[in-house]
Amino acid sequence: MSSRTAVSRTAATWAAAERALVARARWRVSLLVALAGTALVGLVGGTAYGVLVRGQQVQIDRELEFSAQFGAPTAAPACTWVFVQAPDGRLALPPGAPAGFPQAAALATAAGPGPDPGTVVRAALSRDGTRYELLTRRRGADVVQVVFDARYQLADRRLLVEALLAVEVVALLAAAVTGLLAGRRAVGPLASALSRQRLFVADASHELRAPIAQIHARAQLMARRAVPLPPEQRSDLDRLIGTTRRLGEVVDDLLLSARFAASPQDVPTDLVDVGEVAAAAVAAEIDRAFERGIALVLTRPPTPVLVRGLPSALHRVVCELLANALRHTPAGGLVQVRVSVSTSRVGRPADPAVELVVQDTGSGFDPADAPRLFQRHHRGAGGGDGDGRFGVGLALVREVVVAHGGTVEAAGSPGRGATFAVRLPAPAR
Numbered sequence: 001m002s003s004r005t006a007v008s009r010t011a012a013t014w015a016a017a018e019r020a021l022v023a024r025a026r027w028r029v030s031l032l033v034a035l036a037g038t039a040l041v042g043l044v045g046g047t048a049y050g051v052l053v054r055g056q057q058v059q060i061d062r063e064l065e066f067s068a069q070f071g072a073p074t075a076a077p078a079c080t081w082v083f084v085q086a087p088d089g090r091l092a093l094p095p096g097a098p099a100g101f102p103q104a105a106a107l108a109t110a111a112g113p114g115p116d117p118g119t120v121v122r123a124a125l126s127r128d129g130t131r132y133e134l135l136t137r138r139r140g141a142d143v144v145q146v147v148f149d150a151r152y153q154l155a156d157r158r159l160l161v162e163a164l165l166a167v168e169v170v171a172l173l174a175a176a177v178t179g180l181l182a183g184r185r186a187v188g189p190l191a192s193a194l195s196r197q198r199l200f201v202a203d204a205s206h207e208l209r210a211p212i213a214q215i216h217a218r219a220q221l222m223a224r225r226a227v228p229l230p231p232e233q234r235s236d237l238d239r240l241i242g243t244t245r246r247l248g249e250v251v252d253d254l255l256l257s258a259r260f261a262a263s264p265q266d267v268p269t270d271l272v273d274v275g276e277v278a279a280a281a282v283a284a285e286i287d288r289a290f291e292r293g294i295a296l297v298l299t300r301p302p303t304p305v306l307v308r309g310l311p312s313a314l315h316r317v318v319c320e321l322l323a324n325a326l327r328h329t330p331a332g333g334l335v336q337v338r339v340s341v342s343t344s345r346v347g348r349p350a351d352p353a354v355e356l357v358v359q360d361t362g363s364g365f366d367p368a369d370a371p372r373l374f375q376r377h378h379r380g381a382g383g384g385d386g387d388g389r390f391g392v393g394l395a396l397v398r399e400v401v402v403a404h405g406g407t408v409e410a411a412g413s414p415g416r417g418a419t420f421a422v423r424l425p426a427p428a429r
Helices: 003-070 104-111 151-225 231-262 274-291 311-327 367-372 393-403
Strands: 080-085 121-127 130-139 142-149 270-273 295-299 306-309 334-345 348-360 407-412 418-425
Touching: 003 080, 003 130, 003 142, 003 151, 080 104, 104 121, 104 130, 104 142, 130 151, 151 231, 270 274, 270 311, 274 295, 274 311, 274 334, 274 348, 306 311, 306 418, 311 334, 311 348, 311 393, 311 418, 367 407, 393 407, 393 418
Parallel strands: 295 334
Antiparallel strands: 080 142, 121 130, 130 142, 270 306, 334 348, 348 418, 407 418
C-alpha cells in the first residue's frame, strides 16, 4: 500500500470521526436549545399560575370579609354560605349549606369566653372534591361564620395547568426543531473548517516528509564528504543537520497529534513491549548523548513489559522525553530511562500498570510550571529558539499517553534536574 493510499485512508478515518463528533455537537446544541425553550415556557407558565392563584386568593379573602361584615344567611353571594350564631346560642342556617358546616369549634373560639372574645378564626378544608375557605369572627353580639366554595377557582387552575402542559409540549417540539436548524447552521461551518484543517495536515505532512528527509540525508552526506572545515562552518553544518532532523520530527509530531485529536479513542490494540521501545529510542540517541558528554542509562526488566497501543506513537513519546532530557542536561550529566511494572501508586494499591520514567540531572524547572509544561507552545525559563520543539513535543506526549488510557506527570526543581513519569495500563491477562 502506497503512502498516498495510507494518507487517504487516514483522512477517511478522520472524516468519519469528525462526522460523529459533529453529529453529537448538533444534538447537544438541539438539546440545549430545547431545554432553554422549555425552561422559558415553564418560567412564564409558573409565573402566570402564581399570579392566578394570588389573584384568586385576594378575591376569596375579599368575599369572606364582605360577607362576614354584611352578609345574611338568606342573602349571600353565590358559592358562599353565612352562618350567624346569636348570643343565646341560636344558629341561623343558610339554605343549601354543605354538610359538616358550621364548624362548632371555630364558632366557640370566636365567641369566647376568654380575654379576647374578638378572635378571628381562618381555616380551609378539603372535602367532596373541592376546597372550602372559612372565616369565623364576631359581628356585634353575634358570631358569624362564612364558608366559601372554591371549586370554580380550582377548576380555573386545572385548566391553566393543562394549557401550560400543552404549550410546554409544543414549545419543546418547536425548540427541538429550532435547535436542529441552529445546530446545523452553527456547527456546519465549524465542521467544514475542521475537516479542511485535518486534510491539510495530512496532505502537508505527506508532501513535506520526502523533501525534508532528502535535505537531511544530503546534509549528512555533505558532512561526511566535506574536507576539514573551519570551526564556524563545521558548526553551521552541524546546526543544519540538527535543524532538518528536528523539522522532520515536527512534521511527524503534527501528523500524529492530528490523528489523536481527530479520534483519540481509535488507538490500535496491538501488544507493544515498552522495554523494546525504550531500548530503540535510547539506541537512537546514544551517539548524541556521547557527543555531548552525557551518560545515558537504560534499566528494564528481562521479560517483556507489554501494553496495548500504537508502537510508533509510543516510540515518539520516549524519543520526545529523551530529547527533552538531553536538551536540558549539561556535559557530565546523567539521563536515566527506567521501565517497570507497578501495582501501587503513592503508597496505595492500584491497577497493574507499566511505568516509564525519564530522569535527568539537568537544569530542571520551577515546580509551579509543571502543569503548563504539556501545553502547546509553552516555554519555560531559558527556552530559546534553538532549545524548543516549537511547543508541540510535550503536548504531543500528553495527547498520546491520554489516548492510550495513561497519565504523564512532571516533577523537578531549578538546578536539580527533572523527572517525567508515564504510566500506562497493563493489558488484562
